[in-house]
Every structure is written in structure tokens, then in C-alpha cells.
Amino acid sequence: MTERKVKQRTTVTIYGQQYTVVGHEPPTHVMEVAQMVDEKMREIRKRNPYLDTTRLAVLTAVNVVDEYKKLLEEHEKALKQLKRMTGDE
């Protein structure tokens, strides 16, 4: 694959604080990710209005890792099924 490996700096605001993310991702991707984190933090705050920002951020991370693990299980099932169908076992 020919992929441009130029590092870009993207500054985003999450929960009122600015973060500069450096990486190979296009700024639109970084902004989308930041927006999802911001929304999740606000969602969790609604259910737990007395949490301080650190605990809120940690619980947001817990939440996303939980969803990641569930998606990974689904994905592994789909890959297994694909493998069976292509006889690639």
C-alpha cells in the first residue's frame, strides 16, 4: 500500500479542555473521535452528576473498552463464520 505517512497535529476540545493529537490520522477522524469522547463524558455525567472530571474520564474509558471488547467478540464470530464458508480452516 502506498500511504502518506505525514504526521499531522490536530487540536480538539473535549469536555472544555484542549488536546493536541499528533498522528497519521486525518483531522476529520481525530475530530470525530474527540466528539464521541466528549458526548460519552456528558452522557455519563448525566447519570452521575457528582463525579469529578478524572473519575468521569476514567469511567468513559471503562465504558468504551467494554464496548470494544463486545464488538471484538462479534467480529471474531464473523471472521470464524467467514473462514468456515471459504473452507479456509
Add this chain to the structure above:
Amino acid sequence: MTERKVKQRTTVTIYGQQYTVVGHEPPTHVMEVAQMVDEKMREIRKRNPYLDTTRLAVLTAVNVVDEYKKLLEEHEKALKQLKRMTGDE
């Protein structure tokens, strides 16, 4: 599906602080998720030793959402392929 919907409280330690997670997930799952978050926070701290805990936790969440989005793309591709193979389009 018959699934027991008993809510459980699981207390975990992430980055030196205790969190009680209430939900339908078995404690082993909650502990695994907590451990992943803890490890990720320590990993990011290594690369950014001067970050405060809030920013560290937010960047951890950013990191996981990024991985989640990438996995979701992969998963959607796999599902499309499965759909094509089963002629379910």
C-alpha cells in the same frame, strides 16, 4: 434467550483509585475491562509523563474510541462479505 438480569456491583482499582461498577456483566468481565483501562493509562503516561490524571484518562478514552472505530470498519467489511456469500443482499 433466558438470561439472568441480576445487577451486580464490582469494585475495581484503576490507576490507584477505586470504582464500583454496577451492571449485568459478570465481575470477571468488569475486572478485565478495568485492567485494560489501567494498562492503557500507564502506557500513555510513559509517552507523556507530565500529563495530569484527567488529561491522561481523556486521552485513554480517545485512544480506545479510535481503536473502536477502526474495529467497527473491519467488522462492517466482514459483515458485508458474509452477506454477499450467503446471497442475502
